[in-house]
Amino acid sequence: MLDYNQNYYQQYFKNNFNEELMPGHGVEACLDWASTCFRPGRWLDVGAGPCSMFWSVTAPISIDAIALADLSRVPLDMTAELIRTRNWPPAYIQALHYLGKTEDHLNTLANAPLDIHEFNAFEKWPDVGVFDSISAFGLAGIADSISTLDTLLTEAKDHLAPGGVLFGASWVFSNTYAMKLKGRKQCLSSLAERLATHGYEDIQTTEVPLTSDDNYYGIMLFKGRA
Numbered sequence: 175m176l177d178y179n180q181n182y183y184q185q186y187f188k189n190n191f192n193e194e195l196m197p198g199h200g201v202e203a204c205l206d207w208a209s210t211c212f213r214p215g216r217w218l219d220v221g222a223g224p225c226s227m228f229w230s231v232t233a234p235i236s237i238d239a240i241a242l243a244d245l246s247r248v249p250l251d252m253t254a255e256l257i258r259t260r261n262w263p264p265a266y267i268q269a270l271h272y273l274g275k276t277e278d279h280l281n282t283l284a285n286a287p288l289d290i291h292e293f294n295a296f297e298k299w300p301d302v303g304v305f306d307s308i309s310a311f312g313l314a315g316i317a318d319s320i321s322t323l324d325t326l327l328t329e330a331k332d333h334l335a336p337g338g339v340l341f342g343a344s345w346v347f348s349n350t351y352a353m354k355l356k357g358r359k360q361c362l363s364s365l366a367e368r369l370a371t372h373g374y375e376d377i378q379t380t381e382v383p384l385t386s387d388d389n390y391y392g393i394m395l396f397k398g399r400a
């Protein structure tokens with residue numbers, strides 16, 4: 175199990191989607207994917223880590239409110255500080271340009287009301303309201319049993335407005351990386367079936383292969399509509 179401490183989140187922020195968009199790591203595919211999934215209205219980013227504003231480049235400008243959720247408050251406070259300073263890392267700007275947008279996009283979203291929620295997404299969620307978009311980047315792949323994944327999917331569905339969409343991306347561990355994580359299991363190959371079991375509609379899953387990464391075989395992109 176990873177040690178989710180302050181150092182982890184600071185390193186994560188620095189090492190992911192920060193200095194530059196690195197070609198060949200599937201990020202552009204994630205940006206394209208998320209751009210087609212997001213809906214206007216209220217957005218919850220669950221398992222948010224410190225990277226929500228990176229993914230927000232894919233959101234429509236008509237986001238009414240942003241909510242961030244994670245097991246730890248540390249990365250959420252980091253995002254709140256980033257929103258306050260608007261000191262957007264270079265990769266955020268590159269991602270905006272990739273999508274044909276400008277920094278105005280982030281500066282506008284930074285004005286949206288912000289809520290922060292610290293909870294375990296693999297257990298019953300607290301009363302955080304309902305959302306038009308729920309994103310989960312790098313979270314579904316952490317579920318190491320079907321029942322854990324099921325809890326995430328049912329709780330997300332219960333917190334989606336009618337027609338709201340759950341979407342995201344999860345990195346598929348290579349055997350080497352799974353062993354580094356003490357043989358950790360993933361359930362991503364069951365994702366489409368589990369989404370269907372929980373009554374999601376318009377389900378789409380697709381895997382982007384990664385050939386140049388020792389830790390990951392690919393990225394599982396997914397979405398389902400409530």
Ligand SMILES: C[S@@+](CC[C@H](N)C(=O)[O-])C[C@H]1O[C@@H](n2cnc3c(N)ncnc32)[C@H](O)[C@@H]1O
Pocket residue numbers: 178190220221222223224225226243244245246249293294295296310311312313316
């Ligand atoms: C791989 S990071 C992904 C961070 C970010 N979403 C991104 O796209 O880079 C996984 C995040 O999920 C959070 N997390 C892990 N287990 C969780 C759980 N059971 N409930 C909520 N968040 C969790 C961690 O604290 C961490 O911030």
